[in-house]
Amino acid sequence: MLSALEKANVLTEALPYIQKFAGKTIVIKYGGHAMVNPELEELVLKDIILMKLVGMNPVIVHGGGPIIDKWLEKVDIKARFVNGLRITDEATMEVVEMVLVGKVNKGIVNLINRFGGKAVGLCGKDGNLVIAEKKQVTVKNQAGEETFQDLGLVGEVVKVNPEIIQKLTEEGYIPVVSPVGVSSGGETLNINADYVAGALGGALKAHKLVLLTDVEGIYLGEGRESLASRLTASEIPRLIQEGVIKGGMIPKVESCLAALEKGVENVHIVDGRKPHSMLLEIFTNEGIGTMVVKG
Numbered sequence: 001m002l003s004a005l006e007k008a009n010v011l012t013e014a015l016p017y018i019q020k021f022a023g024k025t026i027v028i029k030y031g032g033h034a035m036v037n038p039e040l041e042e043l044v045l046k047d048i049i050l051m052k053l054v055g056m057n058p059v060i061v062h063g064g065g066p067i068i069d070k071w072l073e074k075v076d077i078k079a080r081f082v083n084g085l086r087i088t089d090e091a092t093m094e095v096v097e098m099v100l101v102g103k104v105n106k107g108i109v110n111l112i113n114r115f116g117g118k119a120v121g122l123c124g125k126d127g128n129l130v131i132a133e134k135k136q137v138t139v140k141n142q143a144g145e146e147t148f149q150d151l152g153l154v155g156e157v158v159k160v161n162p163e164i165i166q167k168l169t170e171e172g173y174i175p176v177v178s179p180v181g182v183s184s185g186g187e188t189l190n191i192n193a194d195y196v197a198g199a200l201g202g203a204l205k206a207h208k209l210v211l212l213t214d215v216e217g218i219y220l221g222e223g224r225e226s227l228a229s230r231l232t233a234s235e236i237p238r239l240i241q242e243g244v245i246k247g248g249m250i251p252k253v254e255s256c257l258a259a260l261e262k263g264v265e266n267v268h269i270v271d272g273r274k275p276h277s278m279l280l281e282i283f284t285n286e287g288i289g290t291m292v293v294k295g
Ligand SMILES: Nc1ncnc2c1ncn2[C@@H]1O[C@H](COP(=O)(O)OP(=O)(O)OP(=O)(O)O)[C@@H](O)[C@H]1O
Pocket: 030, 031, 032, 033, 034, 062, 063, 064, 065, 066, 084, 193, 194, 212, 213, 214, 215, 217, 218, 219, 220, 244, 245, 246, 247, 248, 249, 250
């Protein structure tokens, strides 16, 4: 345990970081896979409340994969994925929207409010926050040919209207965004939360994008030693091509690339299972996880 003096030292050490980040927007993707432990969830949300109290503007985008899977199972719908994206028919979409917007979003909002913060939950439909269109994807078949794959009601972000987020942050609220978008024709679309976080980061001209997940960062091989602390944007397509980055990590790195492209300077994939990993990332010089940089 730290002595009182050590605690005071820790606080003063954080001062330059607090000054540096005052007024800056930080978009945090809180992955469903990192959300499964209630004690950790409490720590993550309290860290975010602290960030808000010291003058930053945190914006949360949440996932919810494991919770959606649980509810799909309850209604006998089989979960299927292609390249980390959920194949979403109408029945699946109904469950996705109910679980993400109804249960997961309000669960996070309720906890933040209980811990003394002020949170407001939104999805892409609120204030036309996230306008999307159906995502077109190609996959390789067994013969190695590229073929079109219909994912159903899976969306790709076309436009973000961030005004509602700006209004809420100005008024002292922490916005909590569910990754459900709407098409120009009013169709509800399921969007991977990583993409929403990247697009929101870009639209808000965020200072930082933090993707909290259930791994330490991006591994380039087997085992912990292969963790990349820094990757350059130009290295990423090859890593996906070679299958080093796969599944749920693909939308994450693509979101990082989109955010960098839109001018977000600091883009990090961080382990959401480690207590206070995000605070360490922000308030110290310790580079943890994987940082993706331009170039
Ligand atoms: N090169 C890689 N390095 C690290 N993880 C990788 C890599 N390639 C694929 N992955 C996978 O990506 C997963 C993280 O993405 P996943 O979609 O499962 O979680 P999440 O996005 O945090 O949660 P949710 O999708 O519920 O919001 C890791 O658990 C790991 O299995």
